Structure formats: structure tokens, C-alpha cells
Amino acid sequence: MEKIMESRNLKKYFGQAEGRVTALDGVAVDIYEGEFVSIMGPSGSGKSTLLFALSGMDGIDEGEVLFQNQSLERMTEEQMADLRRTQMGFVFQEPTMLKNLDILDNIILPAYVEKQKEELIERAKRQMLRMGIEGLESRNITEVSGGQLQRASICRAILHSPSILFGDEPTGALNSKTADEIMQLFQELNRDGMTILLVTHDYKVAAKTNRVLFMKDGKIESEIQFTDEITEKRIAQINRKMLELEI
Numbered sequence: 001m002e003k004i005m006e007s008r009n010l011k012k013y014f015g016q017a018e019g020r021v022t023a024l025d026g027v028a029v030d031i032y033e034g035e036f037v038s039i040m041g042p043s044g045s046g047k048s049t050l051l052f053a054l055s056g057m058d059g060i061d062e063g064e065v066l067f068q069n070q071s072l073e074r075m076t077e078e079q080m081a082d083l084r085r086t087q088m089g090f091v092f093q094e095p096t097m098l099k100n101l102d103i104l105d106n107i108i109l110p111a112y113v114e115k116q117k118e119e120l121i122e123r124a125k126r127q128m129l130r131m132g133i134e135g136l137e138s139r140n141i142t143e144v145s146g147g148q149l150q151r152a153s154i155c156r157a158i159l160h161s162p163s164i165l166f167g168d169e170p171t172g173a174l175n176s177k178t179a180d181e182i183m184q185l186f187q188e189l190n191r192d193g194m195t196i197l198l199v200t201h202d203y204k205v206a207a208k209t210n211r212v213l214f215m216k217d218g219k220i221e222s223e224i225q226f227t228d229e230i231t232e233k234r235i236a237q238i239n240r241k242m243l244e245l246e247i
């Protein structure tokens with residue numbers, strides 16, 4: 001497998017002088033095409049900060065992030081925005097959708113270009129069918145469940161067939177049954193070849209990925225590359241590693 005993304009010596013600080021906090025402390029990570037990777041760690045360990053740094057949504061103070069051998073730090077704001085729009089997809093814990101638009105319009109909005117509207121609508125409907133929310137196109141976002149709204153968010157994130165999909169606690173606001181359904185959808189996308197990197201605090205979610213990175217105090221302390229397909233054994237591995245790392 002080829003690398004799709006890598007970082008070297010990432011450092012990120014919040015605050016200044018004596019009050020400065022180190023959020024990322026020399027993080028180096030490689031993400032390969034077709035991987036499904038999760039990041040775990042206690043609150044404040046730097047999980048989301050790392051995700052935002054790798055995706056270019058937040059800047060860094062030192063180090064470098066390479067996406068498909070291109071340095072994010074050397075890109076202009078316009079180039080970075082275009083990269084995120086065409087090559088990256090994002091799913092967050094709380095779906096960020098506009099209340100004055102229906103589900104279908106919310107899905108196509110980020111990719112909307114007048115001359116492509118009909119094509120976008122057809123692509124959106126195909127994704128909605130795939131995600132099991134067909135028939136909800138004209139519903140307002142207040143008229144669907146949290147799980148349905150998250151499925152719509154995934155449709156929006158993958159509408160342009162991104163090279164990598166980022167998830168920041170994508171199941172954090174869902175009940176366990178719905179969270180399991182969402183993870184099954186992520187697994188299906190990964191089996192189809194999509195690279196996925198997500199942050200989670202849920203060991204059951206992490207057990208459905210193929211590699212887990214463990215963060216503590218702004219550093220990646222360890223990782224697990226799963227070789228066993230049995231979920232219970234994966235969960236046991238995660239629990240042992242978290243106890244070992246005291247996180």
C-alpha cells in the first residue's frame with residue numbers, strides 16, 4: 001500500500017508563556033491508502049487536534065503534513081480549500097446542516113454548481129439509497145432521527161468520492177444500536193476502497209477499524225494492527241493496551 005498521508009514532528013500549542021499547553025508533541029504518523037484507522041485516548045490527549053491538523057482544518061506550529069506527497073503548509077488558503085472540497089470528506093459528532101434546507105439540498109450544498117445540479121441530485125439519491133435513507137429527500141432536518149441525520153452527513157461527505165474520509169466522534173451522539181449501524185456503513189465504504197481516519201472514545205467503535213492509534217499527552221504512545229477478525233478479541237486487545245498505557 002502507498003501512503004496517502006503522513007506527518008512529521010507535528011507540534012501544536014494553545015495559549016502563551018506560562019499558560020501555554022502542548023496539544024501535539026512531535027507527532028509522526030503514516031496513513032496508507034485503503035486503511036481504516038481510529039485514534040483513541042483520554043479527553044485532552046490531542047485526538048481531535050491531530051485529526052484537524054492532518055485534514056488542514058487547523059494549522060500547526062511546527063512540523064509538516066503531507067497529503068499525496070503535497071505539503072499542506074505550502075498551500076495557499078485557496079488551494080487548501082479546494083483540496084478539502086475535492087479530496088477529503090468530513091463527518092462530525094453533531095451534523096452541521098442548515099435548518100432552512102431539506103435533507104437533499106443539505107447533502108448537495110457543499111458541492112453545488114449550477115450546471116452540475118441534476119448530476120449532483122442523482123448522485124445524492126444514489127448515496128441516500130445506499131445509506132438507507134431514500135424517501136427523506138424533502139424532509140426538514142428536524143423531521144428525521146439523529147441516526148438518519150448522520151447518514152445524510154455521510155452522504156454529503158462522500159458525494160464527491162473523496163480520497164480520505166475523516167470522522168470526529170461520528171457515533172458519539174448516537175445510541176449503541178444506531179452507532180453500530182453507522183460503523184457498518186463506514187466498514188462498507190472502507191471495503192470499497194475508501195481510506196478512513198476517525199477519532200473515537202468508544203472501544204467498540206475502534207474495534208471495527210483495522211488499526212488503532214493510542215494518544216496520551218499529545219503523543220502517539222502505541223498502536224494496534226488487528227490480525228484477528230473476531231470483535232471480542234479486538235476489544236480485549238484494546239482494553240489491555242489502554243490499561244498498559246494507563247489511559
